[in-house]
Amino acid sequence: MTKAALDPAAPLVFDTAELGRSSGTTMHIERGVPAPDAFGLASVYAVPASSNVDLDLDLTAVSEGVLVDGEVEAVAEGECARCLAPVQDTLRVQVQELYAYEGSVTEATTDADEIMRLDGDLLDLEPAVRDALVLAMPVTPLCRPDCPGxxxxxxxxxxxxxxxxxxxxxxxxxxxxxxxxxxxxxxxxx
Known part of the structure; x- marks a missing residue:
């Protein structure tokens, strides 16, 4: 099965060509991008599609690939699990993910699902951002802690x-x- 090619114009796909492969080289990314899809459960609590996701990241070349480290911020919206009132919270999450170079030693020492991989020089940050934001969302969103329902x-x-x-x-x-x-x-x- 062949994997689909990454779209370099996608909001969370970054070209690491200018970073190079010299260990220790760093590139800083600070920008807002539209969320590609709703992150979360759209009908309950999620970062709405096309809403702003703020990135403050460092991409660092290491011997096996590119280490992404930084903070992601987005506004999640939904409804209170008790009274169904609208709920809106700002989520700030840390993201740290290693993207291995194609053909690196990590390919022989890890399972395919354990580590993210670069596609040529392209790095797809969407899965890491989605996972970090969804894991930061409350299981039961509330308008306030003492909501009587x-x-x-x-x-x-x-x-x-x-x-x-x-x-x-x-x-x-x-x-x-x-x-x-x-x-x-x-x-x-x-």
Whole structure:
């Protein structure tokens, strides 16, 4: 199976040709790029597609490849898991990933899934950025830590309901007696 060629115009694909292969050479990247796809679960909590992802990275040539090290920042949006209110958080994550040169010694000593590889001089940062951002997302996003959620009976957020809000529930086993009580209060004869 052949792998698809990288698109050099993709927002998270970088050309390392000017970096060279001399160990210790560093290239700094500081820019905002559009997120290629929604990072996360789009319907629950995610960095929306085409929203800005800020990169502050150092690419360093090492003997086996290119080491990417730095910080990524993006805004994630979704809904509170308790009350369904909109939630928006800024995620700042560290990214550190080694991209091995084609034919490097790492190819013989690691599994294909364990290490990222350069495609010629192109480096695809999207999987590393996606993984770092998704792992930083909360499993249960909340609008605030003490969010009371929704009323189980009417579905209205507790924050919008009065303090004395209750729903009277009648146990079906007592429903017959409740009818008698109501009939008596209406002045009907027994």
């Amino acid at each position: 929704l009323c189980a009976e009417c579905g209205v957020p507790w924050d919008e309901l009065p303090d004395d809000h209750v729903h009277e529930t009648v146990d079906p086993r007592w429903a017959g007696l409740d009818k008698l009580r109501l009939a008596d209060s209406d002045g009907e004869s027994k």
